[in-house]
Amino acid sequence: MQLNQAEGTQVVLRDGSTVLIRQVRGTDAPLLADGFARLSPRSRQLRFLGPKTTLSATELRYFTEIDHHDHEAIGALSAADGRGVGIARYVRDARDPQAAEIAVTIVDDWQERGLGTELLSRLSDLARQAGIHRFTALVSTDNAASAGLLRNLGASLVAQGPSIVEYELALEPDDYGLDRWIRCAMA
Template sequence: MSQIANYSAHAVLKDGTPVQIRALRASDEADMLAAIKRTGPQSLQSRFFILKRHFSEKERAFFMDVDFSTHVALAAWIEERGRPAIVGGGRYVVTNPGEAEMAFVVVDAWQGRGIGSLLLRHLIDIAREQGMRELTAEVLSDNASMRRVFAKSDFRPARSDDPRTVRLTLALGPA
């Protein structure tokens, strides 16, 4: 397993809230599922493109079985009511050599505070270190807030095969 499996960084949100961005661990499954339960149906639809409330064992295994080589996942942790809680997550999955697709979800109560942007910046840095040349994301056309997050990091629109989505790409260049 790669050194990224131990990735951890501390930051402060725009409102002064401390946040830890760290590699998702198998032991985080209960916390991740708790975060999903706190995420509204509209946010989950924006992430999965369908109304999603439950995950099969196969889906749960995919989300938690992160090898930090072809599948990198980070979680944003914040102290809530005296204990750490996952409030967002981001990942990329390698689709072709040097290319990966990204996805994010942020718990509704924490949206608009910079967590998505923070996760994106950390994943871009990791992707560069890992030699990725291009990152892509599929975003629902009406998900203006996530499109802005990607645009701030210089992602550009590309052709999408699905009229409901916008394909965004970021060229990273050689590592």
């Protein structure tokens, strides 16, 4: 399948595979549902912090019909077949408009290629443009990959419960902020 370069940015991942990264649209509900169906039960558990077998029509609308300011999401499509392979989003904190909670989900057979780092880097750029200065992330205590990525990017552990930890990640534009850590992690 040929992807339209004008609709996003083509990115070559560290394993040589190519994706098109673009903002999520209201018409992307079928892509999101397909990607969700391709997640293992464990990946769903880690992403939703509990068992999850389906996405309702209401959830699909929430995840795709977004304002691109207080709720932003970018997705990655496989250049080979056009299927959704990853998504990163933030939702601005209503109590603290300079903070937003993030979530990154990569379908199982696309994990460990650098896609999550790439999506998070692009999402941080959009967040800064929207006036967001820090991300927060809730992570399952048994999600070593996400916790490791966040720690490698300079996130601080701010709260810990029996099954969930919370991280905070500054979006400073200087050389000591997220951009520097993402460049180092990608290298």
